[in-house]
Amino acid sequence: MVRVAVVGSYGVGLTMRVPRVPVAGETLSGGEFASGHGGKGSNQAVQAARLGADVTFLTAVGDDTMGESAQRLWADEGVAAHPVVVGEAATMAGVILVEPSGENRIVIASGALDHLTPEHVDEQSGDLAAADIAVVSLEIPVEVAVHAVEVAHAAGTRTLLNPAPAMSLPGGVWTHVDVVTPNLTEAAILLGLDPAASDHPPEELARLLHERTGATVLLTQGGDGVTVADDTGVATIDAVRADRVVDTTGAGDAFTAAAAVALAEGADPIAAARFAARVGSYVVGRHEVIPALPTRADLARVTEPLHDRTTDTTPGGPST
Template sequence: MSVTPKILVAGSYGVSTRYVVDRAPAAGETVIAARVGTDHGGKGSNQAVCAARLGAEVTFMTALGGDHSADAARALWRTEGVVAVVEEFPASPTMSGAIVVDRSGENCITVGLGAMADLTAEHAAVTDAIAGPGWIAVVQNEAPVEYTFEVLRRAKRNGATTILNPAPAFAPDQLDESLWDVVDFVLPNEHEALALLGVAGDNRPGDAEEIARTLARRTRSTVVITRGARGAVISDGVTVEARAVDAVRAVDTTGAGDTFTGAFAVAIGRGADVGDATDFANRAAGYSVRHAGVINGLPRASDLTPIEWRTP
């Protein structure tokens, strides 16, 4: 399809410090990293850059502090062709994170929200000037929930299709049932899906297919649960479908979920049905995990095998 998707991403930018280790430290243990590096990060920024590289027209709403990281962020977005709408908080630092990557490519992440924590629902008002019919609006959970939910409400009211990537996982007391009236797609991993259901891992309601169906009914949305090397599961609350992925050797899984979300938004914006959108997003994520570092692993359209889109 020749349609250029129009995508609004509202979310975080941060600078991440990446530590490559043989294994992640246990509680109370110190581990020496084999390699250390810094990179652009933040789930929202990663998703915005991914969507832009895959050919979308992207506007990114975020918050920055009064530091050199803010300058680096603006340079990144200029290079990648992302239109940035920035709330500036000079007294706060720009968001930052620490990423520990072990020899299998798995990661654990700690984030300091910095300026992102200063956002309020009032800052979401700019959504009205951006998202409308034909737009895809994407949010995550690295900003205050009142801001995130207000972006969704305004985007949906204005006729946009909305995507919630509930990462990091929501706490049960963060959620308002009215949120589900303004969400079209929910893209969690398995841990995040269970968190949305308010259950612990050892009390899970069956297998991934049943979790997807239960969550879709709860949220009244189309749910796509990402499962890494095991593919993804899609449910609209009635039907359930598993989508497989090609086996790849993972070097670094950091940013795979962001890549999936950005690519999924692009596919939906081009009119793909949810199955094709999931397949395209899985291919993008598969490309991502074969590369060290997040920005380095975000694919361009030429990096991915084309697929024939099917419309819903």
């Protein structure tokens, strides 16, 4: 069993499915409401555990019913969580608007996560050192995320950074990052580009980000697949077609966790991306996040991917 250490967020997702996004000043009826567990780190920890990894998880929650519910979730899922319980702040909450197409818009109140510190990472450094791979995302204070990858890398643990939400990072952090899993918007921001105005094709974004960071890049593009860039070249993997798309919330977290597990099990980046794309495709076809995260048995019960072709985009590069 591979060991995965996750440092990241937990929060409660307050989801409203809406006929459309309201304009400023408008009250829109016809929504459907649900609440459930969320937070990128927690989603990634649960997904990794459901795929068979031995998972540890560092986060922060409030001393409230939402924090208590989180701890019951992790116990039920077999995640060895070490939450910092903060008395003076609420557990993180996110408000999610989901359109009929499955596209989502999210607003977050960080709450207890703002109280997570690098010292808390040091207290759990043994988990990072013992892991086969450490997964870190950015819904926590940036100095905590940076310190986590530094501590893990110094211990010889492979590191994976999920740069979401994307933000400016200290340049020195990239010497400690082995794998990075951005989407197109996040990749553009990491490169200092305006994501709304960038006309760089995905292959170029992935190549530029690899050249800038030295990390293996798994660039997700939703229904357009995944582009992998590393020292051997750039290759694009076709999307795994979902039987339906009802909610894209959590698909990126599932992809990151699945890629981490596959890499820890010895898969090369292309094979890891292909496996992670299958997992992400499964998730978008189901409502809510935690109920949608699959086990390997769930994956085995669904139809094999309709698209499973790797297109080499680097002259002389690899082809699988």
